Amino acid sequence: MIERLLPAASTSATEIDFLFSLIFWLVGFWFVLSEAIFFGLILRFRKREGRKAQYVTGELQSEKRWITVPHLLVLVCDVFIVFFAVRAWHQVKQDLPTAPTQQVVRVEGAQWAWIFTHPGPDGKLDSADDIRKVNELHVEVDRLYHFQLTSRDVLHSFSVPVFRLKQDAIPGRVITGWFQPTKTGEHDVQCAEICGIGHGLMPARIHIETSEQHAAWIAANSTVSVAAVAGR
Amino acid sequence: MGATFSRTLGAALALAALAAAPVQAEGPDGAELFQLCAQCHGADAGGRELFLAPNLTGLPEWYLLGQLRNFHAGLRGMHPDDTPGLRMFAMARSFAGALADAEMQAVVAYIAKLPVAVPEPTFTDGDPAKGAAFYQVCTACHGADGKGNQALNAPPLTAESDWYLLSSLERYKSGVRSSDPRNANAQLMRGMAATLPDEQAMKDVIAYIRSLGAAQASAQPAP
Ligand SMILES: [Cu+2]
Numbered sequence: 001m002i003e004r005l006l007p008a009a010s011t012s013a014t015e016i017d018f019l020f021s022l023i024f025w026l027v028g029f030w031f032v033l034s035e036a037i038f039f040g041l042i043l044r045f046r047k048r049e050g051r052k053a054q055y056v057t058g059e060l061q062s063e064k065r066w067i068t069v070p071h072l073l074v075l076v077c078d079v080f081i082v083f084f085a086v087r088a089w090h091q092v093k094q095d096l097p098t099a100p101t102q103q104v105v106r107v108e109g110a111q112w113a114w115i116f117t118h119p120g121p122d123g124k125l126d127s128a129d130d131i132r133k134v135n136e137l138h139v140e141v142d143r144l145y146h147f148q149l150t151s152r153d154v155l156h157s158f159s160v161p162v163f164r165l166k167q168d169a170i171p172g173r174v175i176t177g178w179f180q181p182t183k184t185g186e187h188d189v190q191c192a193e194i195c196g197i198g199h200g201l202m203p204a205r206i207h208i209e210t211s212e213q214h215a216a217w218i219a220a221n222s223t224v225s226v227a228a229v230a231g232r
Numbered sequence: 233m234g235a236t237f238s239r240t241l242g243a244a245l246a247l248a249a250l251a252a253a254p255v256q257a258e259g260p261d262g263a264e265l266f267q268l269c270a271q272c273h274g275a276d277a278g279g280r281e282l283f284l285a286p287n288l289t290g291l292p293e294w295y296l297l298g299q300l301r302n303f304h305a306g307l308r309g310m311h312p313d314d315t316p317g318l319r320m321f322a323m324a325r326s327f328a329g330a331l332a333d334a335e336m337q338a339v340v341a342y343i344a345k346l347p348v349a350v351p352e353p354t355f356t357d358g359d360p361a362k363g364a365a366f367y368q369v370c371t372a373c374h375g376a377d378g379k380g381n382q383a384l385n386a387p388p389l390t391a392e393s394d395w396y397l398l399s400s401l402e403r404y405k406s407g408v409r410s411s412d413p414r415n416a417n418a419q420l421m422r423g424m425a426a427t428l429p430d431e432q433a434m435k436d437v438i439a440y441i442r443s444l445g446a447a448q449a450s451a452q453p454a455p
Pocket of ligand 1: 155156157191192194196199200
């Protein structure tokens, strides 16, 4: 449903979208049903000649059932929502999957830009061949990424809508998270926490590339050549 | 009744025509646009160190416009370590669309007419006598009086805040403010800043520039 409006480009996006849809349909069902009953009753008991209005206290068992039965059914729906919400939270925020090919990128929020540090040809962060970019994040499709999120100054929030990912960046803390892109393309990275007057002026882009494209990008942008790293 | 109705209708049509008439074509309002700049640079454009925003007064229109266009085009402020530059790079994005350049010209024209604000010194450990020797290399472009030279794209230096001159020299030298090879003037300044061996030398030369400004201020009668 949401995918029609915004592509889902990460492994956890489907989980978040499922949760969205679940809540939408459950809440939507109860909303339509209760409005239908509400307007049905208004129509049925509207003013009519020769019929006197009646004051209903709601104390009879038969009347109370109108509240208690839907109440219990809504609670059953809540159990479903909570179950899937906890599952999604665990998957996206608490679990930190690892893979032999995983890479680490550093994401730094600043007033008012995103600074991304990519590992260079050696695949490791904090070495001479790192590629630092302003407002430009390059990743490879299907590869597992861990991100280390920091802030240079104030609160920011790293938001990648196509990943359905959002995480606050807090100065003085390094927050680790993960994502795994599933589709190539170029998409928005936003700041989702008011961070000063330039907050709306710090849009960045994420480039999800095939492994060939990504390797070419690394070769073109690293100050240390691929051959030099291989020969080390 | 009919006459009243047609009169009312006529008046309504006249009003509608008036509302739809194009407003007298006016350029962008520099004073209004400056309100955004004032958030960091201050209402007097005198700069605020807390926001890493330099003094904009005392700078000529051509220099302000050139730098603003550099930020807007991404020729300045795009280095990951250029913390003040990244802020201004983002803010320059507020000039967008077909009117962007006209708006930049308007706001710069407004700033260039503001009275010169004289910033308070933030450090006193620079030695102007030692700085005079370092300044010799600067005279080629910025002039012996520090008043700058438009033909060489060299801005006047004497009204600028000392902390900002220091920050700029450091960022020029480290390549943070001169990272884009397309920005020729910044590349030039990188080489010049490299002639200053350390922070103390930078403070000395800034102290000398400050003494030039003070000499000019005392030489002129108070306005
Ligand atoms: Cu923000």
